[in-house]
Amino acid sequence: MMQENITLNGVFAVPPLARAADPRRSIDFDENARIVHRITEAGISRLIYGGNAFFYHVTLREYEQVLEWLNHIQRDGIWFIVSAGPSFGRLMDQALLLRRFGVSCVMVLPCGDPRDPTGIRQGLREFVEASGARIIAYIKEESNLGSDPERDLDMLGELVDDGLCIGIKYAVVRQDPRIDPYLEALLQRVDRSKVISGIGERPAVIHLRDWRLPGFTTGSGCIAPSQSSAVFAACERRDFNHAEQLREHFLPLEDRRDQWGPARVLHHAVELAGIAKTGAIPPFVSPLSAEQQKCIQAIVQKLIARENK
Numbered sequence: 001m002m003q004e005n006i007t008l009n010g011v012f013a014v015p016p017l018a019r020a021a022d023p024r025r026s027i028d029f030d031e032n033a034r035i036v037h038r039i040t041e042a043g044i045s046r047l048i049y050g051g052n053a054f055f056y057h058v059t060l061r062e063y064e065q066v067l068e069w070l071n072h073i074q075r076d077g078i079w080f081i082v083s084a085g086p087s088f089g090r091l092m093d094q095a096l097l098l099r100r101f102g103v104s105c106v107m108v109l110p111c112g113d114p115r116d117p118t119g120i121r122q123g124l125r126e127f128v129e130a131s132g133a134r135i136i137a138y139i140k141e142e143s144n145l146g147s148d149p150e151r152d153l154d155m156l157g158e159l160v161d162d163g164l165c166i167g168i169k170y171a172v173v174r175q176d177p178r179i180d181p182y183l184e185a186l187l188q189r190v191d192r193s194k195v196i197s198g199i200g201e202r203p204a205v206i207h208l209r210d211w212r213l214p215g216f217t218t219g220s221g222c223i224a225p226s227q228s229s230a231v232f233a234a235c236e237r238r239d240f241n242h243a244e245q246l247r248e249h250f251l252p253l254e255d256r257r258d259q260w261g262p263a264r265v266l267h268h269a270v271e272l273a274g275i276a277k278t279g280a281i282p283p284f285v286s287p288l289s290a291e292q293q294k295c296i297q298a299i300v301q302k303l304i305a306r307e308n309k
Helices: 028-041 060-073 087-099 117-131 149-161 181-187 204-211 225-236 240-248 249-258 262-272 290-307
Strands: 010-013 044-051 080-086 103-109 132-140 166-170 194-197 214-218
Touching: 010 225, 028 044, 028 060, 028 225, 060 080, 060 087, 080 087, 087 117, 087 225, 103 117, 117 132, 117 149, 132 149, 149 166, 166 181, 166 290, 181 194, 181 249, 204 225, 204 240, 214 225, 225 240, 225 290, 249 262, 249 290, 262 290
Parallel strands: 010 044, 010 214, 044 080, 080 103, 103 132, 132 166, 166 194, 194 214
Antiparallel strands: none
């Protein structure tokens, strides 16, 4: 599921995972195919199934079903990235399935369980050996790798130097993303070409302009993928003023995602946009209220109108 010698330059869509309205909340692969079509037809060729797809909560059987489905729809030029973890035991259970399907790259979800950099390094090495897949590390908080930033980042740099980690999704939220000592320390250990902005459109322009990161992830771009691609294209040609103007159109939805939960808002928003029936949200997360959905629908319609111009 990964092209050889692929770079991280570009937009990485992070879609929801559509489910049926049946009692088991079964994964609806026809509706998921509609979401993939929406994204890829607009030219985005990288898709990550992670937090927005509630991959923290998929069962092992569902994980196998997703791998079967992605293997079936895989085509040249499209890079599907599944997530694994976040616990060591979960990683090792999933490793057997990843090896069976020949998955060559997987994003490791951030762990909140007892951990330290030496232990994580050993665990990730065992996971890579068992799965045959290299990893993209997902940093959502400074404490994800342990409690000692210097040792934590040294460990991550070693995994990159050894070729086990091919990229890092950097998603630590800052009030001002221009000021980020932790990101600065990371880039002292890892070449910036291996670090993508991982928090959607809000900090994307600053991360590409000031920190010179090669790409960014998007959830809202699953609804307006052409607009998200336009933000990246403007950054690539260094027209950052235009990129900022384009990014502004995503902020009303991003505000609600920050307020009510990024994944649950996107899950509803994709259905309210008429892209696909995303269906039920799995526990431990609850759906939005009818009033919240009404608010989201008004915002989404404006985004869709711009996308369809």
